[in-house]
Amino acid sequence: MKSTATVRVPVLVVGGSLVGLSASLFLGRLGVEHLLVERHSDTSRHPRGRGNNVRTMELYRTAGVEGRIREAASVLADNHGILQAPSLTGEDQQWLFREMDPGGGLARFSPAGWCLCSQNDLEPVLVRAARELGGDLRFSHEMLSFDQDPDGVTALVKSSETGEHLTVRADYVIAADGPRSPARERLGIDMAGPGALFHNVSITFRAPGLAEVVGDRHFIACYLTDPDADGALLPVDNHTHWVFHAPWHPDRGETLEDFTDERCADHIRRATGALDLDVEITGKAPWHAAERVAERYGSGRVFLAGDSAHEMSPTGAFGSNTGIQDAHNLAWKLAAVLDGSAGPGLLESYEAERRPVAQATSARASARSAEHSHPGYDPAPAATGARQKGVLTVALGYAYPRGAVVGAAPDLPVVPDRMQLTGAPGTRAPHLWLRSGTTRRSTLDLYERSFVLLTGSAGAAWRIAAAALAAAWSLPLDCYAVGEDPGDDFAPEGGADWAEAHGTTPAGAVLVRPDGFVAWRAPGAVDDPEAALRDALGQLLHRT
Incomplete structure (x- = not known):
C-alpha cells in the first residue's frame, strides 16, 4: 500500500452523482467544510435521470443554481408530455399526458417549475457550483472501508489514478454510493419492499433522420408498444442524438452480450416504424428498476441518501428527486449540529422524516409505471387499476408527521390526496x-x-x-x-x-x-x- 495522507473534515460525502453532488452544493451553501469522493473519473456521460420536479427546482433556486440548470437544459425546454403509440409512423397515437402544468396552475404553489435536464448536463453544473463554494470534490477516489467510534468516522480512500491511500477523519458521513451501496452493506442495513420490477438496456444512438419522423411531437418520452419491438424513446437534442430503453429479460437467460449493435439498431427501426432509418449505436448501459427502501437510514454517524436508501421505478423520475431532497434535509441538520445550534438528537429526525416519504413515493412510482405500461414492466394484476391523480402532491405536497416538527397533526398523511400547503407544521411552507x-x-x-x-x-x-x-x-x-x-x-x-x-x-x-x-x-x-x-x-x- 502506498503512503497514506490524512485529511480532517466535518463531513465526508461518498458518491459524486446527482445526490452526492447536491449534498456538496447544499453543504457548501451552509458553510460546512466537506470532502466528496467518487470512484468514477468524471460525471455521467450517459443521458438519464432527466426529470427535475418542482420541489427539486425550488431547492436549486434557493441554492442559486436554477438559472444555470435551465440554461444547461435549454435544448429540451420545449419538450412536454409522454406519448404512447405502437410506432411513430402508425395510428393510435395517445398522449398519456400532454403538459406538466396545464393551465399554469402550479404558479399558485411555487416560484419554480419542472425542468427537463439530463443527468449528464446537470452534474457538471453542480460540480462547478460546489467547487465555487469551496467543496473539495475528488473523482477517481474510492472509499475502501470505514470504522466508527463515539467521536467520528475514520475512512480509508484510494486514488485509482495514483494508487495512493488517504485516511479521512470526519464527524459524519453521507453515503450516496448507489443502489448496491458498499456503505449500506458494511452497516448491515437490509432493504425491504417488492424488489426488482423490470430491467432495461439504455441505448444511445445517432439518427439524423429520426427528427423528420418525430415531426412536431416534442415529447419527453415516447413509449412504443409493438410487442415485438417495444421500448421507450427519449430525445437528447431533438435532432441527431437519441436514447432508447429496450426491455432486457435476464430471467429468460438474456445477457448483455446479446444486445449487439446490429440487434439494437434493428429493434429501434422496428419500434419507431422507420424501417430504413440510418442508426449508429454510440453506447449501451444496463439499468434495473426496483422498489426497495432501506430498513434504516443510517447507523451512528453514517447516513444513507439517494439510491443507497431507496430504489424506485423510473416513471416520473421520483427516485432522483427524492434523493436530492434527502440530501437537502440532511445538510441543514448536519450544519446545525456541527455549529452547535442543535444537539445530535436532531439527526434522528432524518430517518423519521425521509423514510416514510420514500416508502410512499416508491409505491406511487411503481403504480405510475403500471398505469403507463412502461416497456418491460409486467406488473401483477393488483398493481394495476385506476389512473393515478395528484402527481404534484407526491412531488411537492409530501409532509413530515414526525421528526423535527412541533404540533403536527398525528393523522397528517405523508402524501395527501390533494395539495394542502396551508402552513400546517410538517408541510412545506406556503409560497407568497x-x-x-x-x-x-x-x-x-x-x-x-x-x-x-x-x-x-x-x-x-x-x-x-x-x-x-x-x-x-x-x-x-x-x-x-x-x-x-x-x-x-x-x-x-x-x-x-x-x-x-x-x-x-x-x-x-x-x-x-x-x-x-x-x-x-x-x-x-x-x-x-x-x-x-x-x-x-x-x-x-x-x-x-
Whole structure:
C-alpha cells in the first residue's frame, strides 16, 4: 500500500452523482467544510435521470443554481408530455399526458417549475457550483472501508489514478454510493419492499433522420408498444442524438452480450416504424428498476441518501428527486449540529422524516409505471387499476408527521390526496410573493441558512422574543414582519393575507425551518412569546 495522507473534515460525502453532488452544493451553501469522493473519473456521460420536479427546482433556486440548470437544459425546454403509440409512423397515437402544468396552475404553489435536464448536463453544473463554494470534490477516489467510534468516522480512500491511500477523519458521513451501496452493506442495513420490477438496456444512438419522423411531437418520452419491438424513446437534442430503453429479460437467460449493435439498431427501426432509418449505436448501459427502501437510514454517524436508501421505478423520475431532497434535509441538520445550534438528537429526525416519504413515493412510482405500461414492466394484476391523480402532491405536497416538527397533526398523511400547503407544521411552507421596495421575492427565498419566524404587523412581541432568544442561544434565527405597515419588512403582493395563507391570525407567528418546512406555529398572541418560542425550538433542536 502506498503512503497514506490524512485529511480532517466535518463531513465526508461518498458518491459524486446527482445526490452526492447536491449534498456538496447544499453543504457548501451552509458553510460546512466537506470532502466528496467518487470512484468514477468524471460525471455521467450517459443521458438519464432527466426529470427535475418542482420541489427539486425550488431547492436549486434557493441554492442559486436554477438559472444555470435551465440554461444547461435549454435544448429540451420545449419538450412536454409522454406519448404512447405502437410506432411513430402508425395510428393510435395517445398522449398519456400532454403538459406538466396545464393551465399554469402550479404558479399558485411555487416560484419554480419542472425542468427537463439530463443527468449528464446537470452534474457538471453542480460540480462547478460546489467547487465555487469551496467543496473539495475528488473523482477517481474510492472509499475502501470505514470504522466508527463515539467521536467520528475514520475512512480509508484510494486514488485509482495514483494508487495512493488517504485516511479521512470526519464527524459524519453521507453515503450516496448507489443502489448496491458498499456503505449500506458494511452497516448491515437490509432493504425491504417488492424488489426488482423490470430491467432495461439504455441505448444511445445517432439518427439524423429520426427528427423528420418525430415531426412536431416534442415529447419527453415516447413509449412504443409493438410487442415485438417495444421500448421507450427519449430525445437528447431533438435532432441527431437519441436514447432508447429496450426491455432486457435476464430471467429468460438474456445477457448483455446479446444486445449487439446490429440487434439494437434493428429493434429501434422496428419500434419507431422507420424501417430504413440510418442508426449508429454510440453506447449501451444496463439499468434495473426496483422498489426497495432501506430498513434504516443510517447507523451512528453514517447516513444513507439517494439510491443507497431507496430504489424506485423510473416513471416520473421520483427516485432522483427524492434523493436530492434527502440530501437537502440532511445538510441543514448536519450544519446545525456541527455549529452547535442543535444537539445530535436532531439527526434522528432524518430517518423519521425521509423514510416514510420514500416508502410512499416508491409505491406511487411503481403504480405510475403500471398505469403507463412502461416497456418491460409486467406488473401483477393488483398493481394495476385506476389512473393515478395528484402527481404534484407526491412531488411537492409530501409532509413530515414526525421528526423535527412541533404540533403536527398525528393523522397528517405523508402524501395527501390533494395539495394542502396551508402552513400546517410538517408541510412545506406556503409560497407568497413579497415586495420590499423594488425587490420582489417568494417567501420560499427566505429559507435556507437559518430558522425564520414570520409575523404580521401586530407581531412585535414575537419579533422581540425571537431576537432575545437568538442572542441568548447564539442561534441563526431571522424574523420578518409581513404586512402593509410602513415598518414591516415585506408587503404581500396583490393584497394577499399572509396570516390566512399560513393558517394563523395577524397576531400569530409561524416558525419555518431552513428547508422551508413549517416547524411550528402559534395561532395568535400568547402571554410569554419568548417562553413559547424557546419551548418549540428546544424540542426541535434537542436543546434545553
